Amino acid sequence: MDEATSKGDQARTEILNAARDLFIKNGYNGTSMRAIAQAAGGRAVGGLYNHFKTKEEIFSAIIEEQNPYDDLMAAITGTGEIDTAPDFIRAMLGRTLRVMPRHYDFFQITQIDLREFQGAHLQRVLETKLLPNVLRVISEISALPGLKPVDPLGLMRVVASVVLGYMATRTLLPTGIFDDRSEDAWIDLYTDMVLHGLADDTRAEKG
Known part of the structure; x- marks a missing residue:
């Protein structure tokens, strides 16, 4: 050069x-x-x-050039050799929820794109670069044991919603509104809710 x-x-x-x-x-x-x-x-x-x-x-x-694609893909694929879908999801979310808040400024840019251009610029990046690779990872997760049959697109949207929601609440809400749990504890809580849901299945079994 x-x-x-x-x-x-x-x-x-x-x-x-x-x-x-x-x-x-x-x-x-x-x-x-x-x-x-x-x-x-x-x-x-x-x-x-x-x-x-x-x-x-x-x-x-x-x-196109300043999106967090490389960091995101490293987070969702750098889980190592894992034998079950729940363990894969736990490791993937743990890494992603630690990495993506660092890119909150890009999240703000995407909000501008949605308001001003109906998301046209972001959509190009998603369609050509991100979605095909993320769906490949989701398919790999679905093939592992330990997960009930789920729609891959649905699983992808749930994971994306969890990550975006975590970024938003971590960045926008006053720190004092939460208790004194560490970031690791909050990530564990988020992950447990994704993997195990909110319904009390034991009550249904007793009924």
């Missing part, structure tokens, strides 16, 4: 980082190309157009 290319890549990264922070702070419509240029090292607005044709192209590049 020559020096010009290296500087170009650095400039692109600075622009994307500055734009991401401004989009989160001010919203998509509240962020101008001029503001992005200023936040990205006091650049001239014309310099942005050397890298991106429009503001939407910058926004799209953030979702």
